[in-house]
Amino acid sequence: MPPVSTELRLHRRAPIGRELYGMLRRQILTGVLRPGESIPETTLAERAGVSRTPVREVLRRLADEGFVTIIPQVGTYVAPIRLSAVYDSQFIRETLECRTIRLAAENLTEADAAVLRANLAAQRASLEAGESDAFFDQDDALHAAFVRIAGRPAIWEVIQGVKAQLDRVRYLSLQSGDWPPMLVEEHATLVGHVLAGDAGRAEAAMRAHLRTVFATIERLSRVNPDFFEKPAP
Amino acid sequence: MPPVSTELRLHRRAPIGRELYGMLRRQILTGVLRPGESIPETTLAERAGVSRTPVREVLRRLADEGFVTIIPQVGTYVAPIRLSAVYDSQFIRETLECRTIRLAAENLTEADAAVLRANLAAQRASLEAGESDAFFDQDDALHAAFVRIAGRPAIWEVIQGVKAQLDRVRYLSLQSGDWPPMLVEEHATLVGHVLAGDAGRAEAAMRAHLRTVFATIERLSRVNPDFFEKPAP
DNA sequence: TGACGCATACTAGTATACAAGTATTCAAGT
């Protein structure tokens, strides 16, 4: 019989090798593991000090998310960045976030406003200190905040899953260029419109903001061709 | 070394117990497996004549999709329909499909038009013959066609993944009510606006069409309370 | 009669062993 939902799930036991999942995902995201690189189950298993079984489950999930490619009886490889997937991710993210920021501008409360201002301040601090990793997280947190304020917190999970490929590009960008200052200004614009309750301008600014990736994709795919999938013959 | 992409992937071997995945997914979707029902790995394994290993991978994926709930050391159960997940799915689907049908209306070619008309005819035939399963598939096919015509074929995969919870409600509806005739008319309206190239009306009609589920959700959650998650205390 | 404690059965998590397929290497033959 399924457990009653009145339980207070007190430490219902640690999940599993969830750490391994996070580690691999991050290493692929940041480019530590490069596309095309071979990552055999056995190697990962002994490196993590566990057996192949949990490693397999992690790899299956990463394969579902498009981070790795599993070829039966051949091997497991870090998946290349597929430009078509990047464009599709951008489309979905833009569609969803343009609608949610509109709702956010209409549903804003005073507490929400404080959160947005605090996030913006934190971004400026990270930028000042040159902590790009922290900035990366704060960027995500701001976008997540908009979705939450819109009253659809669960949507952020979907967006995060979809923008996986986008994040790989984003990391390449952070390493090779210095556009964070521009991003902070755009974030400030977004927050400003939301605080003003101007849904129309907030949506327009979000659309423009999310489309800045287009400018970098083309350049990055030339600078790091080995990170991207070879175009069809 | 990763294989070259010039290969013609001649029957690169059957995937695996992918059949089991489809079977379980369908049985949960159609209500053959009822929410709360216990589905131990061992039972599924011996029923399918395989070992626990592939069964586990299937269950992990179903858990990621929200179809089953795995409680460590306790059991695996068919997940209840979460109303909040249904509403979130509806929001995402509406947001994406309203934008794509707008694009479809603008990008329509003559070949696309023929596909839409043929699908509509097939729906009417299925309705006449009372084949609700075929109608179910044709419904999906029409929506997929809009997405494809919009030039974003891959988006349909995401929509399908998101609307998993919606489909469970949809199946309950098909069994307990007779609203297919109304749906066919709505589909005809959608197709009509797209054929006319009227993006505005097509989007409005799509929004109204997708929101028809709201009318049934409330009723269904009362008629089949055992299919839905108990609200928080 | 009720509550408590313990033994038992059952579950998923993990590790390991085995099977099946692929890529690579190298040697033999043309």
Added chain:
DNA sequence: ACTTGAATACTTGTATACTAGTATGCGTCA
């Protein structure tokens, strides 16, 4: 020099054995 073939190493797929935690049932005790 090149092709071809088989042997070998290596990979993932699958099955099985074992571990650890949970729920259940029964017996005991107050």
